[in-house]
């Protein structure tokens with residue numbers, strides 16, 4: 001196993017690619033989501049913060065350029081040595097617009113000094129051949145990640161969380177992107193309602209089989225203003241302990257191929273909205289526990305790849 005790390009992190013990957021540390025700057029491209037605007041549903045995923053009060057008055061009033069320049073200034077005020085940044089189109093579904101508009105905002109981001117690439121987060125049902133062609137053209141010139149929300153490979157779970165698409169839709173989008181040479185990062189949420197360790201590891205196995213280039217692991221957290229919050233208030237949401245979560249993350253990592261880039265092993269949330277689990281607010285602690293568990297097992301990413 002690599003001497004540096006027991007799993008392949010995005011930070012290491014970016015450093016290897018660009019020769020120095022690279023930071024991400026969140027950008028709101030001004031789009032919505034078909035699961036919120038009534039096209040699929042107006043309810044949104046049960047954990048969706050975008051559909052709540054939070055963020056509605058946010059940075060939307062600013063252009064993509066202004067948001068990025070503000071973000072660069074903010075980071076460089078604290079870390080003046082930072083020189084390279086990725087524009088991360090994060091809010092809502094960032095391919096949910098016509099291709100001309102998408103081209104305009106992606107090019108606007110890439111035209112800014114110090115922006116070396118893009119991360120574009122979207123739903124698998126917000127892609128078509130024309131959009132893939134646009135992303136392909138960009139990825140041939142610039143560093144690009146296409147981040148696709150899956151959350152779980154179980155359609156029963158996707159229905160329960162009102163995700164509004166199936167695993168099959170996700171698989172088709174991944175194949176379309178990969179055939180165009182675009183690297184895909186799959187978003188997952190561990191311990192979604194009704195899921196146990198076995199179900200979660202089936203998602204790991206499905207992603208391993210698809211050979212997605214990257215994976216983000218999030219824990220399920222309860223945020224004020226979401227539908228999940230109401231269910232949690234009535235005592236109907238199971239949340240694992242930190243140790244249970246860490247064990248499952250490490251299992252997940254063991255089942256992935258050794259070269260899959262792990263973008264995250266825990267989620268982030270605005271502190272003022274975070275309700276549970278109680279271990280959720282300290283991301284560094286979660287990362288350290290994952291590393292500690294890998295070490296204590298004498299384990300590493302890919303150890304059980306193909307064994308599921």
Ligand code: SF4
Nearest residue numbers: 033035044045048092
């Ligand atoms: S896909 Fe994203 S933006 Fe849309 S409802 Fe779900 S969490 Fe919210």
